[in-house]
Amino acid sequence: xxxxxxxxxxxxxxxxxxxxxxxxxxxxxxxxxxxxxxxxxxxxxxxxxxxxxxxxxxxxxxxxxxxxxxxxxxxxxxxxxxxxxxxxxxxxxxxxxxxxxxxxxxxxxxxxxxxxxxxxxxxxxxxxxxxxxxxxxxxxxxxxxxxxxxxxxxxxxxxxxxxxxxxxxxxxxxxxxxxxxxxxxxxxxxxxxxxxxxxxxxxxxxxxxxxxxxxxxxxxxxxxxxxxxxxxxxxxxxxxxxxxxxxxxxxxxxxxxxxxxxxxxxxxxxxxxxxxxxxxxxxxxxxxxxxxxxxxxxxxxxxxxxxxxxxxxxxxxxxxxxxxxxxxxxxxxxxxxxxxxxxxxxxxxxxxxxxxxx
Numbered sequence: 327x328x329x330x331x332x333x334x335x336x337x338x339x340x341x342x343x344x345x346x347x348x349x350x351x352x353x354x355x356x357x358x359x360x361x362x363x364x365x366x367x368x369x370x371x372x373x374x375x376x377x378x379x380x381x382x383x384x385x386x387x388x389x390x391x392x393x394x395x396x397x398x399x400x401x402x403x404x405x406x407x408x409x410x411x412x413x414x415x416x417x418x419x420x421x422x423x424x425x426x427x428x429x430x431x432x433x434x435x436x437x438x439x440x441x442x443x444x445x446x447x448x449x450x451x452x453x454x455x456x457x458x459x460x461x462x463x464x465x466x467x468x469x470x471x472x473x474x475x476x477x478x479x480x481x482x483x484x485x486x487x488x489x490x491x492x493x494x495x496x497x498x499x500x501x502x503x504x505x506x507x508x509x510x511x512x513x514x515x516x517x518x519x520x521x522x523x524x525x526x527x528x529x530x531x532x533x534x535x536x537x538x539x540x541x542x543x544x545x546x547x548x549x550x551x552x553x554x555x556x557x558x559x560x561x562x563x564x565x566x567x568x569x570x571x572x573x574x575x576x577x578x579x580x581x582x583x584x585x586x587x588x589x590x591x592x593x594x595x596x597x598x599x600x601x602x603x604x605x606x607x608x609x610x611x612x613x614x615x616x617x618x619x620x621x622x623x624x625x626x627x628x629x630x631x632x633x634x635x636x637x638x639x640x641x642x643x644x645x646x647x648x649x650x651x652x653x654x655x656x657x658x659x660x661x662x663x664x665x666x667x668x669x670x671x672x673x674x675x676x677x678x679x680x681x682x683x684x
Contacts, residue, residue: 327341327342327343327367327368327369327370328340328341328368328369328370328371328372329341329371330371330372330373330380331352331373332373332377332378332380332394333373333375333376333377335352336351336352336353336378337349337350337351337352337358337373337378337394338350338351338352339371339373339380339394340371341363341368341369341370341371341382342367342368343367343368344367345362345363345364345365345366345367345368345384346360346361346362346363346368347360347361347363347368347371347382347392348360348361349361349394349397358397359397361392361397363382363384363390363392363399364382364384364385364386364388364390365384365386366384366385366386366409367384367385368382368383368384369383369384369385369409369410369411369412370382370383370410370411370412370413371383372413372414372415373394373415374415374418374419375415375417375418375419376418377419378393378394378395379391379392379393379394379400379419380392380394381413381415381422382413383410383411383412383413383424384409384410385409385410386409387404387406387407387408387409387410387426388402388403388404388406388410389402389403389404389405389406389410389413389422389424389434390402390403391403398443399446400441400443400446401441401446402446402450403422403434405432406424406426406428406430406432407426407428407430408426408427408428408429409426409427409428410424410425410426410427411425411426411427412424412425413425419436420435420436421433421434421435421436422434489554490554490557490558490561491558491561493550493554493555493557493558493561494557494558494559494560494561494562495561496546496550497543497546497547497550497558497559497561497562497566497570498561498562498566500542500543500546501543501562501566501569501570501573503527503539503542504539504540504542504543504569504573505539505569506527507526507527507539508539539573540573540576540577540582541582543570543573544573544577544582544583544586544587547586547590548583548586555589555590555593556593559590559593559594559597560597564598564601567594567598568605568607568608570590570594571591571594571608571611571612571615572611574587574590574591574615575611575614575615575618578614578615578618578619578622579614579618581618581622581625584619584622584623584626587619588619588623591615591619
């Protein structure tokens with residue numbers, strides 16, 4: 327469709343209807359790079375004099391600025407409402423003129439504003455994410471209306487942001503600290519109990535004198551906002567996931583925050599299903615975790631049912647209404663629980679009934 331030669335006669339750039347732009351070396355005639363430049367046919371290409379920068383115009387309505395040495399897209403110019411058919415570049419690249427099927431000619435002028443490639447890449451990723459989200463929302467709407475549309479059943483809750491990336495890094499650091507601490511104590515147990523015990527990691531010491539490595543990892547995850555938890559877990563490599571599941575086995579055994587433990591476990595199993603199934607080393611830990619979680623959840627279910635029945639019976643006997651919500655996530659067997667009943671017009675202002683969980 328179009329071609330141009332750099333001012334130093336070192337590079338030849340060609341544009342094609344296959345949506346690609348190819349860079350050729352004129353010394354040996356070899357292809358340096360093939361770039362997927364646009365979503366439609368590339369109609370025109372032109373070098374900036376004195377450099378290896380070049381511009382491309384395409385039927386996808388975009389004009390792009392490229393670096394021919396690093397093979398990177400520097401900038402994407404959007405403004406035309408139709409196919410861009412032609413472009414002309416000023417001698418030093420300060421002005422670019424483009425002609426389009428929308429019957430307009432646009433002149434793009436170079437500014438003094440600093441341009442950062444990372445910011446441009448982030449903008450492009452955000453645009454792709456927004457388009458994908460809009461497409462999935464439209465597909466969901468058609469599916470709910472009875473249309474025959476394939477909709478993804480499993481999808482990420484959102485995109486990774488700076489906050490979720492930092493949260494994932496904090497989780498990875500907590501896992502590393504916990505693994506290192508456990509390795510020190512395992513080595514100490516193998517050698518000699520009469521020796522001086524290893525010093526506690528400064529990070530764990532700062533968390534608390536009685537905080538174990540497993541508790542520190544759990545507290546780190548519990549501090550992450552619920553909306554960012556899954557994206558933070560996606561940042562973890564699979565090696566960290568394996569270590570995290572070893573700590574989760576201890577959480578399940580001691581029934582620490584079973585709700586959060588189950589949520590993390592189900593998400594990791596969904597995301598890393600193939601690797602986990604293929605890893606035989608993880609099977610004993612998963613089986614033990616299943617046993618601990620099942621018994622712990624059954625105890626919580628029983629405690630919840632007992633408290634609801636007791637509260638209903640007490641309310642019926644006293645003609646009270648239960649106005650205060652309660653949580654059973656931390657109630658365990660052998661613990662006495664106080665249920666506060668609502669104010670009754672015929673009774674005292676406050677009434678408390680204690681029930682022992684067995």
